[in-house]
Amino acid sequence: MSFEPRSIPVDPDAKGALASKGLDYRLIDPSDTEALDGWIDADHRGFHHARPREVTREYERRVMGERRLHGVFDPGVPDPDVPVATVSSWPTGLSVPGGRSVDGWAVSSVTVSPTHRRRGIARAMMEAELRAAEHAGAAVAMLTVTEATIYGRYGYAPAARAATIEIDRRRAKWNGPSAPGRVHFVEPAALRDAAAAISRRAVARTPGEIDRWAGILDRMLGLVDPESDASRALRAIRYDDEHGQPQGFAAFRVTREPNEPGWAEFDVFAAATDDAERALWRVLVEQDFVTGVRGRLRSVDEPIEWLLEDPRAVRVVDVTDHLWVRIVDAAAALGARRYGAAGELVLDIDDPLGYAAGRYTLLASADGRAVVHVPRSDGSTDAASATASNSTAAPKRERSRARAAGSEGSGSRAAARAAEPRSLKLDVRDLASIYLGGVRPSVLARAGRITASSNGALELADRMFASTRAPHLSIWF
Ligand SMILES: CC(C)(COP(=O)(O)OP(=O)(O)OC[C@H]1O[C@@H](n2cnc3c(N)ncnc32)[C@H](O)[C@@H]1OP(=O)(O)O)[C@@H](O)C(=O)NCCC(=O)NCCS
Known part of the structure; x- marks a missing residue:
């Protein structure tokens, strides 16, 4: 779906509703760095994140510069350039059954300052986003949620769940087929291009995945702030098929107490083929000097239990609603x-x-x-x-x-x-x-x-x- 999200005018109904409360609802011009930074600060504060370091801020400027950002401003606060509410949105494809994609409207960064809560600000912004989705020609709007009780009133509902899966290393004896290719350790920075191509194919074959935006792989591969402890702890693996073509990748960290075996934890895993999926799982679960492997944001339908001798090595510890969809058309x-x-x-x-x-x-x-x-x-x-x-x-x-x-x-x-x-x-x-x-x-x-x-x-x-x-x-x- 190619569409310039900022070509949609500011929603007059939301603007009017918020103006009646003495608030100014407006679009952020991404070329206005000061305004963009104020919006980024409000977004971080809204989600209770630490103030962004400069590298994070630069990354956010790059990503948010591609989106349609709104802020709600209160001229009566000491820092009136920092909005009291934020929302971002952009047009993007959503994969649907049958290897197809539907035009969607992604909504994110919904925050309202605790000083301005329950005055109808979120409602004004959410209703405006639905009108924007319709204006853009999107068939669906979608978001991921911090709480499950907020978005039903606007017609959103859980459409794809995600699971946290733990595998007990001692019981993890592989009995699945061996993949014809090989898994290699690679430096995250060297993975970027292959990861983008693999992600596109993995997204296309999985209903519920949305198109990846430019920059997301930098975040996933620890390239936004490569010198941070979290980034340096990240290890990346790539599966190349029997012809040497990259078909899958994962990135994990081992967290441990001193002198204790740790847990290999990952939430980055993309496979364009079933061989790649199996081969990556195998390397992850067969590591020594770990107590177990913990995968987050995994499918509720992972094949891992069927790849091990002892299916009880696998525990699904958490299943949660994750993708929420709103049918617009x-x-x-x-x-x-x-x-x-x-x-x-x-x-x-x-x-x-x-x-x-x-x-x-x-x-x-x-x-x-x-x-x-x-x-x-x-x-x-x-x-x-x-x-x-x-x-x-x-x-x-x-x-x-x-x-x-x-x-x-x-x-x-x-x-x-x-x-x-x-x-x-x-x-x-x-x-x-x-x-x-x-x-x-x-x-x-x-x-x-x-x-x-x-x-x-x-x-x-x-x-x-x-x-x-x-x-x-x-x-x-
Ligand atoms: C969630 C949040 C955006 C709500 O903003 P708000 O301006 O206070 O919400 P509104 O006053 O517009 O309320 C809209 C409706 O949502 C309901 N609502 C708001 N926050 C809610 C919450 N946390 N849980 C359940 N319902 C909530 C209100 O009761 C109201 O219902 P009604 O219109 O049917 O009477 C705000 O509390 C916030 O920023 N929270 C922290 C960040 C966050 O969780 N963002 C959501 C990201 S997915």
Whole structure:
């Protein structure tokens, strides 16, 4: 999705709502270093981070300079150039089942100073971000969250979970196949280019991953502040296949008390092939002089337990919601992914904020492609094709409304008018949760969240929304 995020004007509703409280909501010009630094300071303070060192500040300037940054300013505070609230956003692809990507809008850096909390600042900013996502033509908005109770009110819901996995070194006897290539230690700085290419392929094959932004690998590989203790402790490994092509990498640190075996800990692991995935795991779990290996932000569906003689060597110690998704344009989002089974399913979506509300007919064919029909007022339908993820940046809510209100359509109406279709009634948050295949619709029906017209409808929905690979996001953003 190529789109200049700063081309969207400042949201007038948010500006007006905050102005009525004596606050100024405005876009930060990244070429204004003083303003950018004030925003960076507020962001660090908001997340209770230490004040940034100069190297970190330079890195943040580089990364944040590519994003759409808003600050909320209070002229009455002693340092009025430091905003009392921050938010950043940018357009980015989200991988969806079937090796496809949907246009998304990432939201991050949501902070409100404790001196200004619970005055509706976060609400004004979050609602403005949804309007920006729509303006940008994104089918979904997404974020990772510090607390799970904040974002449901805006239509976000957990869509991909992440796990912390611990492997007991003493019990970790490998019984998986040997990979044909080799794993090497490499210096993190030398890994940067290969890591970028590997990450792109790893992201593409994993629903729930988002496109990596320029600079993220510097952070992951300890290159932002290479002289810091944390960076110097980082060890990087790379898997090269039998042809010498890099296919995967990981970076870990061993943390230990003096004279004690330590723990090898990692949250950087990317594999473009299954061979690479196995080979990296093997080197990580077969290290000597460690008590165990701890992987963070791992998939809930890691193969490691099936690669060891003793599956009890593996403990999943924490599973948490990680990626939260908000469906902004249901037709585009539904049309972008591939489906696990052929079938016709009607989705009656309730969305209190209006973006995705409506009745959509999903027609998936045996190859997993789908056409999404939105009914017209005369009872016929309009089709949004499966290529919706490549659509233009026109405001989608208008398009969806236009379809619902009776614009010209082109789809196979006969199919949509066939015998009484199976249907689900669901909230926009439930759609977000089933969208990537992270939870089965029948589980949400058991939870009383989704209502199905029949058991057959639920079975069909389970099969259609299934993903062969569990959705997984392996970074924070
Ligand atoms: C979370 C945070 C952004 C909320 O800002 P805020 O301006 O106080 O929020 P608002 O006044 O706009 O409240 C919006 C709604 O969210 C709710 N809310 C706010 N913070 C909440 C929290 N921590 N937990 C649960 N609900 C919360 C409010 O009750 C309100 O609900 P309502 O509108 O339905 O009545 C702010 O507390 C903060 O900066 N926290 C530290 C950083 C952080 O956690 N950021 C989130 C990153 S994912």
